[in-house]
Every structure is written in structure tokens, then in C-alpha cells.
Amino acid sequence: MNQYARMIIVLMIISMASGAVLALSYEVTNPTIQEQARQKLEQSVLIVIPGATQMEEIQKDDITIYIGLDDEGNKKGIAFKTAGSGFNGPIEIMVGYDPKEGKLLGIEILSMSETPGLGARIQEEAFKDQFKGKSVEDEFVAKQDVEAISGATISSTAVASAIKTSLEKVVEIFPVGGDY
Amino acid sequence: MAKELFFIIIGAVFVNNFVLSRFLGQCPFLGVSSKTETAVGMGMATTFVLTMTAVAAYFLQNYVLAPYGLEPFLQIVSFILVIASLVQLVEMVVLKISPALYNAFGIFLPLITTNCIVMGAALLIPMYKYNLIKSIALGLGAGLGFTLALVLMSGIREEMEFHDVPEALKGPAIVFITAGLLSMIFLGFTGLVPLG
Amino acid sequence: MQLFKDFINGLWNENPIFRMVIGICSALAVTTAASNGIAMGLALTFVLTCSSILVSLLRSVIPAKVRIPCYIIVVATFTTVVDLFMKAYFPALYEVLGIFIPLIVVNCIVLARAEAFASKVGLARAIADALGMGLGYTWAITLISMIRELMGAGTLFGYRVMGEGFTPWVSAILPPGAFIVMGILVGLINVINRKTAKRTQCH
Numbered sequence: 001m002n003q004y005a006r007m008i009i010v011l012m013i014i015s016m017a018s019g020a021v022l023a024l025s026y027e028v029t030n031p032t033i034q035e036q037a038r039q040k041l042e043q044s045v046l047i048v049i050p051g052a053t054q055m056e057e058i059q060k061d062d063i064t065i066y067i068g069l070d071d072e073g074n075k076k077g078i079a080f081k082t083a084g085s086g087f088n089g090p091i092e093i094m095v096g097y098d099p100k101e102g103k104l105l106g107i108e109i110l111s112m113s114e115t116p117g118l119g120a121r122i123q124e125e126a127f128k129d130q131f132k133g134k135s136v137e138d139e140f141v142a143k144q145d146v147e148a149i150s151g152a153t154i155s156s157t158a159v160a161s162a163i164k165t166s167l168e169k170v171v172e173i174f175p176v177g178g179d180y
Numbered sequence: 181m182a183k184e185l186f187f188i189i190i191g192a193v194f195v196n197n198f199v200l201s202r203f204l205g206q207c208p209f210l211g212v213s214s215k216t217e218t219a220v221g222m223g224m225a226t227t228f229v230l231t232m233t234a235v236a237a238y239f240l241q242n243y244v245l246a247p248y249g250l251e252p253f254l255q256i257v258s259f260i261l262v263i264a265s266l267v268q269l270v271e272m273v274v275l276k277i278s279p280a281l282y283n284a285f286g287i288f289l290p291l292i293t294t295n296c297i298v299m300g301a302a303l304l305i306p307m308y309k310y311n312l313i314k315s316i317a318l319g320l321g322a323g324l325g326f327t328l329a330l331v332l333m334s335g336i337r338e339e340m341e342f343h344d345v346p347e348a349l350k351g352p353a354i355v356f357i358t359a360g361l362l363s364m365i366f367l368g369f370t371g372l373v374p375l376g
Numbered sequence: 377m378q379l380f381k382d383f384i385n386g387l388w389n390e391n392p393i394f395r396m397v398i399g400i401c402s403a404l405a406v407t408t409a410a411s412n413g414i415a416m417g418l419a420l421t422f423v424l425t426c427s428s429i430l431v432s433l434l435r436s437v438i439p440a441k442v443r444i445p446c447y448i449i450v451v452a453t454f455t456t457v458v459d460l461f462m463k464a465y466f467p468a469l470y471e472v473l474g475i476f477i478p479l480i481v482v483n484c485i486v487l488a489r490a491e492a493f494a495s496k497v498g499l500a501r502a503i504a505d506a507l508g509m510g511l512g513y514t515w516a517i518t519l520i521s522m523i524r525e526l527m528g529a530g531t532l533f534g535y536r537v538m539g540e541g542f543t544p545w546v547s548a549i550l551p552p553g554a555f556i557v558m559g560i561l562v563g564l565i566n567v568i569n570r571k572t573a574k575r576t577q578c579h
Contacts, residue, residue: 007442014434014446018257018453025457026253029464033252036467087370088196089474090308113474115408115550151546154370201551203405207398207484253460256478257452264448296401296482303475348570349563352397356559364552 040110041066041094048096048106049077060173063166067180068096077105078180080170084162087154088113091122095131095163102176104134107163112155119155127156131163136171140164185317192321194369198297199329200362204322205297209330210355212288219334220327225285227323229267229292230301234319236262237302238312251306259302264293297326332362379504386508392485393516394565399485402476403517404554410533413521415469416476417514419462423454423480425506428494432502435495447490448481455481485509523557524548 045055045066052068059065066079077098084091091112096105107128114120121127130147134140140160142148148156174180198204205226212222240258245251250258271289275282292298301322305315336358345354390396393403402420406412430450438446459477462470470477480486489509494502525531528549530538547553 003439003441007439010438011442011445011449014438014449018449021453022253022257022456025460029460030252032464033460036464040467088202111471113471118546118550203401203551203554204479206401206404210397210400253456256456256459256481257449260448260452260481261445264445294482294484294487296479299479299482300475303478307475346563348567349559351562351566353559353563353566356555356562360552360555360559363555364547367550367552 044094044108044110045079045096047108048079048094050096050105052076055079063169063173065170065173075180078170078174080166081110082162082166084158086112086114086158087119087152088115091155091158091162093159093162095166097167097170099171099174099180100177102135102171104131104163104167107131107159109159114152114155118149119152121149121152122155122159124149127159136164136167136176138164181313185313188314188317189321189324190372192318193325193328194366195372197329197363197366198300198322198325200359200366202300204300205295205326208288208291208295209326209333209359210352212291213330213333213355214337216331216334216338218288219330221285222288222291223323223327223330225288226292226295226297226326227320229263229270229289230298230323230326231316231319232266232270233263233298233302234305234315235312236266237305238310238315241306246306255303255306259299263298263302267293297322329362333359336362379500382501382504383508386505386510386512387515388512390509391512391516391565392509393513393520394562397562398488399483399513400558402479402483403513403520404551404558406473406476407517407521407524407554408528408549409472409525410518410522412469412472413518414514415466416473417510417517419458419473419477420480420483420485420513421507421510422458423451424486424489424510425503426454427451427486427490428502428506429499431490431494432497432499438495443495444491447487447495451486451490452481485513520554520557520561523561524553527557528553 042055045068046052049055049068051070053071054069056067056069057064058067063080068076068079070076077096079094079096082093082095084093089112091114092110094108094110096107097103098105109123109128112120112122114122127147127149134145139145140163142153142157142160146156146160192198196202199206199209208222208226213219237259240262241251241255245255245258267289271282271286274286274289301319305318308314308318310318333355337355340354340358349357386392388395392398393400399420402416406416427447427450431447434446455478458480459470462473462477489506493505497505522532525533526537527545528547530536530542530544545553548557
């Protein structure tokens with residue numbers, strides 16, 4: 001057999017086998033991956049909106065808003081995702097907000113790759129809790145109205161300024177005190 | 181925009197140096213850093229391939245993988261094949277255009293395929309959702325950061341040849357410890373780039 | 377006997393991390409906590425073993441000229457399989473290890489063993505070598521990550537072991553700590569090796 005033909009045939013067979021294996025593993029794992037992602041999202045929404053037991057997803061001016069509802073279907077607040085650039089990469093944050101009061105309900109870190117023991121401490125309750133009750137008028141500046149984690153000013157600043165930027169956009173859609 | 185690009189490059193070279201803080205490209209960092217001359221050649225060749233890979237990764241991701249939903253399972257295979265072919269292509273083109281240039285860094289080209297800094301930068305582009313210009317800036321910055329680390333290390337190693345190193349630490353061990361000290365110095369650049 | 381020798385080789389004599397010093401990007405990057413070390417090690421062992429099996433089985437089929445592209449496709453396929461399964465069943469670990477799971481595809485250990493060993497020997501020896509190399513890599517990076525976690529956070533596998541008065545040496549978890557711990561360990565292994573070599577000479 002011509003050696004070039006043989007090279008091409010071998011490469012083709014290996015590529016096809018590889019494609020088959022990959023498609024198969026994707027089929028097997030994809031439902032679980034999707035389910036994991038959905039569960040994680042719902043969990044974080046329910047954490048940042050106290051009292052909510054279910055959520056509803058709506059799209060407003062290319063911002064995805066999650067509305068938190070309690071068992072009777074009463075609106076308990078809204079949640080939105082935001083992201084800042086931390087020390088080692090992006091930090092993704094879920095923010096809970098009450099448009100009636102114009103105050104933050106809580107935040108949750110969705111993903112980050114900050115240094116363990118330093119930047120990673122933005123996941124600690126003490127850091128996250130200080131955002132509760134803040135309003136859009138606040139400065140959101142680390143070391144001023146936001147207590148920065150010592151040795152991790154960059155990570156703390158990234159979280160604070162990301163929340164501030166997105167909150168300003170959300171307040172434009174849902175004015176303070178208005179209905180949602 | 182210009183400011184953002186500047187920050188991406190400075191970030192990749194100093195603040196989060198791809199070698200000393202992201203730990204990419206360690207094999208050539210240890211293997212090709214004993215002489216400054218070769219370090220410069222390797223750095224230049226890698227920077228060139230990195231910049232081209234950034235462009236290729238951007239187009240592959242945004243015009244092939246993402247639109248057809250192939251990203252979750254074909255990203256790794258397609259990126260590595262594109263990098264391997266690109267390196268081969270660059271090698272052939274350089275040999276044809278300028279034999280002098282080929283002699284300067286041609287021998288390093290085959291090593292670049294398995295340099296994880298190239299694959300690493302390619303994978304970061306879809307992760308950070310960079311546009312074309314920013315992708316190029318990331319590739320260029322990663323390459324410059326790699327060159328800087330390599331050249332610094334080679335300078336220190338050339339100097340170290342004339343000094344007594346404890347018997348047990350000779351070879352890679354002392355290089356690691358030196359890299360640790362360099363990396364500590366680079367920590368000083370933290371906060372150089374404002375965020376947000 | 378030969379199989380046992382092939383297996384032991386990767387664990388000590390030609391340990392990829394401490395003796396050959398290859399594939400160390402991930403060994404430095406993910407070793408901030410002991411559990412990361414084990415997970416990364418097992419992921420690499422899986423890719424290495426599967427690739428070695430396939431390369432060994434196909435060694436008479438693959439033409440020499442296209443062997444590298446073939447190996448790359450094989451390795452990339454298994455890396456993606458690990459990537460997908462980790463994402464589905466161990467999402468927390470997957471997030472911590474980040475791009476270093478996909479980067480197994482360019483890990484020098486995998487391609488080097490495929491090219492230098494698996495493509496030249498039978499199935500059994502290829503498996504023994506891959507398991508030895510993979511576990512050699514695993515114990516090495518687990519040791520590094522245990523030292524770094526202990527010094528940098530005062531914990532081991534997440535459990536506090538250091539007393540209340542212990543001030544964590546944060547540098548150990550930051551990038552410089554990785555290089556310095558690695559350098560000292562490589563030096564220590566050198567000393568141990570030289571001691572054992574001398575003893576065998578005396579007899």
C-alpha cells in the first residue's frame with residue numbers, strides 16, 4: 001500500500017474514533033453538567049434573597065434578572081450576576097437586591113481563583129455580610145465603606161466595584177421604591 | 181481601549197507573569213535558561229508563536245466552536261492541533277524566508293508545541309471572553325513575560341556558574357529556589373494595574 | 377520482575393517531578409492544598425495510563441511519520457474525557473484545578489512516556505510504566521501540596537493541625553512558596569539518593 005495513503009487512513013481512523021469517544025462522553029456528562037450549573041445558580045439566588053424558596057428568570061435590557069419568590073408566590077427581591085477582575089482571574093458574584101427598599105439583601109461568590117488564605121477569603125461570611133443593607137448611593141470603596149480583607153485589597157476592590165457598577169444599571173431598570 | 185490593552189500587557193508581563201506567577205512554561209524556563217543568548221532566541225520564538233496562536237484561538241473559538249456548540253468537547257483537541265500545525269507552518273515559512281532567522285531560533289520551534297504557555301494562553305482567551313485585539317495583547321504580553329523571566333533567569337544562572345552552590349542543590353534545585361526569589365520580587369508589582 | 381522494575385522506576389529512580397523534573401507546571405500551580413494534589417495526580421495518571429495503553433496497542437499500525445499527531449489526538453481525547461467527567465461529577469475540584477486539567481494535554485510526562493516508552497514495548501510493560509510514572513507524579517505533588525498547605529494555612533486536607541498560636545506563613549501558598557518548596561525537596565531527594573548510592577558502593 002502507498003505509504004501516504006496509509007498515513008492518511010490511519011490519521012482519519014484515529015480522528016474518527018476520537019470524535020466518537022468525545023461525542024459519547026459529552027452525551028453522558030452533559031445532562032449532569034447542565035443540572036449542576038442550574039442547581040448552583042438556583043441555590044445562590046435563594047441564598048442572596050432571604051425568604052425566597054423558588055425563582056423566576058426574566059430578561060431586561062440584556063441583563064438577566066432572577067426574581068425570588070416565597071411559597072405563596074410573593075416577591076421577596078431580585079438577584080443578578082456580576083463579575084470583577086480579581087488577582088488571578090475573574091470573580092463571579094450573585095447579588096441580591098430589594099428594589100422596594102433600595103437596599104442589597106446579600107451577596108454570594110459564584111466562582112473565583114483567588115489565592116487561598118488571602119483573596120479567597122472574600123468567600124467568608126464576615127466579608128460578604130457587610131454588603132447587606134448597602135444602597136446604590138454608597139461609595140463601595142475598599143478600606144472606606146467596605147472593609148477590605150487584609151493583604152487582599154485587589155480582590156476586595158474587585159468585588160465592591162463590580163457590585164457598584166452592576167447595581168447602577170439595575171437601579172435604572174428598577175427605580176428605588178418602584179414595582180418589579 | 182488603549183489603556184485597557186496596556187494594562188493587559190503589563191498585567192501579563194509583570195503583575196501576573198505567566199512563568200513566575202501563573203506557572204506556565206516551566207519546562208523551557210528550566211531547560212533553556214542556562215545561556216542568555218539561547219534564552220533570547222527561545223523567548224522571541226515563543227512570543228511569535230503565542231501571538232499567532234492568540235489570533236487563531238480567537239477565530240476558532242468565536243467562529244467555529246461556539247456557534248456550533250462544539251466548545252465543551254472539541255476545544256482541547258482543536259486547540260492543540262491548531263497549535264501543532266501553526267508551529268510546523270512557522271518553522272517551514274521561517275526556513276524559506278530567512279535561513280539566518282531559522283538558525284537563530286528554528287531549533288526551538290518544535291519544543292514550543294508542548295510548551296504549556298501557548299496552550300494556556302489559548303485557553304484563557306475564551307475564558308476571559310476577550311475580543312480580537314485584547315486576545316492579541318494577551319498573547320503578546322504572555323510572550324514578553326515569558327521572555328523577561330527566561331532572560332532574567334539566564335543572566336543569574338550565567339553568574340551562578342562562578343559561585344559555590346551546595347552540592348545537593350546543584351542542577352534544577354538551585355534554579356527553583358532562584359525562581360522563588362524572582363517570583364517574590366514580582367509579587368511587588370501587585371496592584372500596579374488598577375482594576376475595574 | 378521486569379514489570380515490577382518498570383513500575384518502581386517511575387515511583388523513585390526516574391520520578392517525573394523530583395528526578396526528571398518534567399511536567400512541573402501543574403505541580404507548582406495547583407499544589408496549594410493537599411486535596412488538589414491528589415486530584416490532579418489521579419487525573420494525570422488516568423490520562424497517562426489510557427494513552428499508554430492505546431499507543432502500545434497501535435504501535436505497529438501507526439506509521440512513524442505521523443506518530444506525533446496521532447499521539448496528540450489520543451492524549452487530547454483522554455484529557456477531554458477527564459475534563460468532562462470532572463466537570464460533571466466533581467465540580468468543586470474542577471473549579472480549583474482550572475485550566476490545569478485541559479493542560480494535561482501538553483504535559484511533557486504524557487507525551488514523553490508515549491514516545492519514549494509505550495511506543496516501543498508491549499501492553500503489560502506500558503501499563504506498568506504508566507502506572508508507576510502516574511503514581512510517582514501523584515505522590516510527589518501530594519507531598520508538595522501537603523507541605524505548602526501545612527505551612528501556609530496550618531491545615532492538612534482541610535483539617536486544622538497546627539495549634540492556635542501558629543501564624544501561617546502565607547508565602548508558602550503564594551507563587552514563591554511553590555518554587556522554594558520544590559527546590560528544597562529536589563535538593564533533599566538528591567542527598568538521599570547520594571547516601572543510598574554510597575552505601576551500595578561500600579558493599
